[in-house]
Amino acid sequence: MYWRLATSMLGRGVPRPWLVPTGLRTGSVGCSRWEEEKSADGVKWKQLEHRGPYFVPLYEPLPDDVQFYYDGKPLKLSVATEEIATFYAKMLDHEYTTKEIFQTNFFNDWRKEMTPQEQKIIKHLDKCDFREIHKYFVDKNEARKALSKEEKQKLKEEADKIQEEYGYCILDGHREKIGNFKTEPPGLFRGRGDHPKMGMLKKRIMPEDVIINCSKDSKIPEPPVGHKWKEVRFDNTVTWLASWTENVQNSLKYIMLNPSSKLKGEKDWQKYEVARRLKDVVHKIRAQYQADWKSKEMKKRQRAVALYFIDKLALRAGNEKEEGETADTVGCCSLRVEHIKLHPKLDGQEHVVEFDFLGKDSIRYYNKVSVEKPVFKNLQLFMKNKDPGDDLFDRLNTVILNKHLQNLMNGLTAKVFRTYNASITLQEQLKALTNPEDNVAGKLLSYNRANRAVAILCNHQRSTPKTFEKSMQNLQTKIDAKKQQLEKAEQELKKAEDEFEDTKDAKAEANVQKKKKLLERLKEQLAKLNVQATDKEENKQIALGTSKLNYLDPRISIAWCKKFGVPIEKIYNKTQRAKFAWAIDMTDEDFEF
DNA sequence: AAACGCGACTCAGAAAACTCGGC
DNA sequence: GGCCGAGTTTTCTGAGTCGCGTT
Numbered sequence: 001m002y003w004r005l006a007t008s009m010l011g012r013g014v015p016r017p018w019l020v021p022t023g024l025r026t027g028s029v030g031c032s033r034w035e036e037e038k039s040a041d042g043v044k045w046k047q048l049e050h051r052g053p054y055f056v057p058l059y060e061p062l063p064d065d066v067q068f069y070y071d072g073k074p075l076k077l078s079v080a081t082e083e084i085a086t087f088y089a090k091m092l093d094h095e096y097t098t099k100e101i102f103q104t105n106f107f108n109d110w111r112k113e114m115t116p117q118e119q120k121i122i123k124h125l126d127k128c129d130f131r132e133i134h135k136y137f138v139d140k141n142e143a144r145k146a147l148s149k150e151e152k153q154k155l156k157e158e159a160d161k162i163q164e165e166y167g168y169c170i171l172d173g174h175r176e177k178i179g180n181f182k183t184e185p186p187g188l189f190r191g192r193g194d195h196p197k198m199g200m201l202k203k204r205i206m207p208e209d210v211i212i213n214c215s216k217d218s219k220i221p222e223p224p225v226g227h228k229w230k231e232v233r234f235d236n237t238v239t240w241l242a243s244w245t246e247n248v249q250n251s252l253k254y255i256m257l258n259p260s261s262k263l264k265g266e267k268d269w270q271k272y273e274v275a276r277r278l279k280d281v282v283h284k285i286r287a288q289y290q291a292d293w294k295s296k297e298m299k300k301r302q303r304a305v306a307l308y309f310i311d312k313l314a315l316r317a318g319n320e321k322e323e324g325e326t327a328d329t330v331g332c333c334s335l336r337v338e339h340i341k342l343h344p345k346l347d348g349q350e351h352v353v354e355f356d357f358l359g360k361d362s363i364r365y366y367n368k369v370s371v372e373k374p375v376f377k378n379l380q381l382f383m384k385n386k387d388p389g390d391d392l393f394d395r396l397n398t399v400i401l402n403k404h405l406q407n408l409m410n411g412l413t414a415k416v417f418r419t420y421n422a423s424i425t426l427q428e429q430l431k432a433l434t435n436p437e438d439n440v441a442g443k444l445l446s447y448n449r450a451n452r453a454v455a456i457l458c459n460h461q462r463s464t465p466k467t468f469e470k471s472m473q474n475l476q477t478k479i480d481a482k483k484q485q486l487e488k489a490e491q492e493l494k495k496a497e498d499e500f501e502d503t504k505d506a507k508a509e510a511n512v513q514k515k516k517k518l519l520e521r522l523k524e525q526l527a528k529l530n531v532q533a534t535d536k537e538e539n540k541q542i543a544l545g546t547s548k549l550n551y552l553d554p555r556i557s558i559a560w561c562k563k564f565g566v567p568i569e570k571i572y573n574k575t576q577r578a579k580f581a582w583a584i585d586m587t588d589e590d591f592e593f
Numbered sequence: 594a595a596a597c598g599c600g601a602c603t604c605a606g607a608a609a610a611c612t613c614g615g616c
Numbered sequence: 617g618g619c620c621g622a623g624t625t626t627t628c629t630g631a632g633t634c635g636c637g638t639t
Contacts, residue, residue, distance in 0.1 A: 180628075252601075361605055413635095604632070612624075
């Protein structure tokens, strides 16, 4: 990997490009010439060449014997109408289709695409019968699973060929993997949580919708035959290869590089370096916001309390969002009065704030936190004479907050606190939990626990896996069986020892040794199973992946692996190792975040 | 100056696809 | 030695953050 060289050259003791300006900037806030990342006018590449997006296959009409029924009677649909019908039919056993908003949005959008005749007939969704179409797709899926080994192999090869052709680009002379090289197929929009637009029709992306970005002197990608690109541009200040506007939310979608790429890797590295710089000033910042809790200015007080939440609870910044366009979720600055309850005393603790709100992806944040008295008093003040639907921090937003943070440290924004607190927590937890005497399994449990502490801090949740109870039971069965084996082995050892007492012959002695070994092995296996069970139970509703991938400086984990003799593959799978190649390359066991 | 709207990027969990160990 | 299913990895695309230009 060519850039490994580059990164190793940038390792310890060697100035890192984006850190040099910081050093020079010390004490000279506002010197924009040295702003982070702007050193080269924001140029992201010199050369970019690619094939353009891979367009998902066009719709194939249903066979004639698969019918749609309206009001109990078969009805042949036009191809366009039928295609949209299949989107709904495919989702029939999904909870989405039971929701009224989903149904309404779908039906409205569907009717828009119908022919006038169809519009005249199809007036009510509840008279539509998609079950035969649904069954067709279920069967088709089954059939695909049942294909022979050779047929599957053939499909795999075709997919590999597409990946090979469209999945890579040339960036500054080097072949890099693309993250998402396929256009998103048409379908029904599925938002998270209570999304007002769920069920709307997401239209097919055509070459005419796509903007290509590449370098002028590169081989410009050919649009599919008979088609044209919307535009070809040569903008080297951005990292995307292609983009289009998505019709449901009217937002841009991009084709970008894979996390394993140099471009993304360096950005990731940079992110952690900013978080590490926060480490040096965080004590000062904390002292400052604590002082600001008593400020005369209400705006400052709100800023100080919000920042305290962001720091202590790792809340997200909380930008405003357009009402009615998305699910009603909030972050710190957008918290409303209804999202917190104040308890002067609760469960033996004083000044308890009870948080209950929906955050990103409509994941519930529920937490009871004992806070410092001034914070509590301030919150009472902020809530005074307000309705439940009013903003808690009415004089604050993310722009004001981030401007303030920028003054405290260059490159500092609200999200840096999440990165910083996540990484520092991992480092501290690893220090506290790792027992050098443990075997690898034991150490991995400690690692997972440290990781889990971070996931809890960041509120990374998952729904309990459908198979959880069952697999827990299976594990318990295994444990019980192992216990029995162990008991039996103990008895046999005792028997062997007695026999040796009697005979004192070499054969009996060897037998004792053999039984001892067996017992040891069983004990170890049992311990391992117990560890597994604990780990599993504790992980039931917690998602470790997000923090591992996005918040934890990989160098902490790599240093830990090296220090305690844990193979890196036990912590990071192949993809993760590719993403963190920059860190694997430069980190030794002494690394400190 | 501050509100706004857009653009570009990171972060997010669900679902699909794949793998691998036990029978 | 192939099949099954649980566990793991990869894909997918929606949901945030934050900066910038415009008004």
